[in-house]
Amino acid sequence: MSSAFALNSTNGRPPFTGSGEVFVAQQDVFSAEECQTLRQLMDLSPTESGNLSGFGTVRSIRACDISWLDDQPETSWIFERLARLLSSINQQSFGFRLDSFQEGAQLIRYDGSELGTYDWHADRGRAPATRTRKLSVSVQITPEAEYQGGRLELNGEGTVIEAPASLGTAIVFPSFVLHRVTPVTAGRRIALVAWLHGPAFS
Ligand SMILES: O=C(O)CCC(=O)C(=O)O
Numbered sequence: 127m128s129s130a131f132a133l134n135s136t137n138g139r140p141p142f143t144g145s146g147e148v149f150v151a152q153q154d155v156f157s158a159e160e161c162q163t164l165r166q167l168m169d170l171s172p173t174e175s176g177n178l179s180g181f182g183t184v185r186s187i188r189a190c191d192i193s194w195l196d197d198q199p200e201t202s203w204i205f206e207r208l209a210r211l212l213s214s215i216n217q218q219s220f221g222f223r224l225d226s227f228q229e230g231a232q233l234i235r236y237d238g239s240e241l242g243t244y245d246w247h248a249d250r251g252r253a254p255a256t257r258t259r260k261l262s263v264s265v266q267i268t269p270e271a272e273y274q275g276g277r278l279e280l281n282g283e284g285t286v287i288e289a290p291a292s293l294g295t296a297i298v299f300p301s302f303v304l305h306r307v308t309p310v311t312a313g314r315r316i317a318l319v320a321w322l323h324g325p326a327f328s
Pocket residue numbers: 234244249264265278305306307317319
């Protein structure tokens with residue numbers, strides 16, 4: 127596995143110079159074959175409309191379909207991979223006190239036919255299950271060439287940074303960081319998203 131690298135600039139913009147890292151990108155967390163398996167899982171699983179934590183469905187803010195993944199024997203390899211990744215990135219970059227995954231992971235599909243999107247938000251939510259989210263991860267499981275738009279952007283102290291979107295790359299960020307997925311204008315984008323929970327910041 128390639129080493130983690132902090133990506134604080136894209137598109138020729140100068141490096142981000144605010145306090146702390148906005149996100150860490152790690153390439154090749156899942157192989158192309160594993161991404162294909164995850165996509166098939168999404169295609170075979172029942173989906174529901176993505177909603178806003180404690181706030182129901184507002185399609186103008188979040189237009190996507192999600193499928194919940196629970197930590198079952200067949201899916202434990204996914205959670206183990208994510209747990210190892212998040213723990214090592216947390217140690218290197220964030221130093222948060224973390225406990226465990228306290229909710230399922232989500233496979234999320236954004237469809238170009240409805241301009242699938244998720245507007246600016248932070249992942250730490252209002253609901254009991256989302257209040258304790260501390261570290262978020264999004265893994266790109268569709269090849270970039272299969273869709274247009276659908277960029278994951280993060281806003282660190284007013285600077286909007288586009289995350290790399292190569293297949294199998296994981297983007298890890300504190301759950302309080304503002305981020306969005308810009309509308310998918312063609313094709314479809316699928317991401318695997320999960321959160322590690324922990325005690326309140328003190
Ligand atoms: O699709 C993504 O890459 C991120 C999704 C997201 O921000 C979320 O579900 O909270």
